[in-house]
Amino acid sequence: MIDLDNPPEExxxxxxxxxxxxxxxxxxxxxxxxxxxxxxTGIIRPTKDLDIFCKSSAYPAILKHFAANGYQTELTDxxxxxxxxxxxxxxxxxxxxxxxxxTIEQDWYDRAPEGILxxxxxxxxxxxxxxxxxxxxxxxxxxxxxxxxHLWLRYGKQFDWNHLxxxxxxxxxxxxxxxxIFQFTYPHDYREIIPxxxxxxxxxxxxxxxxxxxxxxxxCLGPMIDQTQxxxxxxxxxxxxxxxxxx
Numbered sequence: 001m002i003d004l005d006n007p008p009e010e011x012x013x014x015x016x017x018x019x020x021x022x023x024x025x026x027x028x029x030x031x032x033x034x035x036x037x038x039x040x041t042g043i044i045r046p047t048k049d050l051d052i053f054c055k056s057s058a059y060p061a062i063l064k065h066f067a068a069n070g071y072q073t074e075l076t077d078x079x080x081x082x083x084x085x086x087x088x089x090x091x092x093x094x095x096x097x098x099x100x101x102x103t104i105e106q107d108w109y110d111r112a113p114e115g116i117l118x119x120x121x122x123x124x125x126x127x128x129x130x131x132x133x134x135x136x137x138x139x140x141x142x143x144x145x146x147x148x149x150h151l152w153l154r155y156g157k158q159f160d161w162n163h164l165x166x167x168x169x170x171x172x173x174x175x176x177x178x179x180x181i182f183q184f185t186y187p188h189d190y191r192e193i194i195p196x197x198x199x200x201x202x203x204x205x206x207x208x209x210x211x212x213x214x215x216x217x218x219x220c221l222g223p224m225i226d227q228t229q230x231x232x233x234x235x236x237x238x239x240x241x242x243x244x245x246x247x
Contacts, residue, residue: 012118014089015050018066019120025065027058030112032094032125032133037147039115039124041154050091053125055104059095099224101171102133111163127155132167135174139226149182156193165198174225176202 022029033051037043054062059082063073072085080096096103112123125133131151134144152159168175179199183190220239222230233239 011089014086016118016120018050018084018086018091019118019122021066021069021071022052022062023120025062027054027061027065028109028123029054029058029062030108030123030125031115031117032130033092035117036124036130037150039113040127040130041150043150049089051094052091053094053104053108055106056095059093062093097133097136098227099136101136101224102129102167127151127158128160128164128167131164135168135171135178136225140229145178145181148178149185152182152193153186153189161195161198165201171221171224172202172205176206 030053031039031051032053033049034045034047035050037045052062063075063082063084066084067073070086074083074085076083079100080094080098082093082095084091084093094104108126108129109123111126111129113126114121114123116122131148134148134151137144165172165175179194179202182194186193218239220230220233220237220241222233223241230241234241
């Protein structure tokens, strides 16, 4: 793990070099992960790597550019992740999400705020998209609820809440659940941060669920937020997950 409060000189050099190479690759990119959290919240925490976000069409050129400059490259998972190594450090190239809900598109770049990181100009993953991604990370090994709470606490007054609702419109239950957790966590602050009309709209949607007919298919959406703990529902308890019945 890298202590960002006092990183080793070779670590700083690695980050500077990789950011400069990303610029010369000709591909657009954004910084996410712990460094984006620091940008929005001021929280400094140890990290094992540098998270770089880009469109899926951009990662091949990035990997080729780094390979040509002596870095070890790896297509870890063709669905969403690649890595670039220069021992003992590495960066993650993230071009999709595990569940494919948070596809990186041009509007991410259009909304990405600018900053300076290790003396290099960068863009950060927009705060709303950061929350969008984190709302689907709720597994036993990692749960990003506290990250979302801290983003809202420190940056929530600048949030585009309508944009976040648009992102979460299909899975609005997750947004409502997190809003209630935020309300519980920060009873002094939530009124000034969470728009009342957003909260009322989501509560109304939750109430209306009881007025709908029951779902005919036994569906478990748990794997969208935890890919391991809900395996028993799919494998043994006969729940459907991502497969959809044709008509």
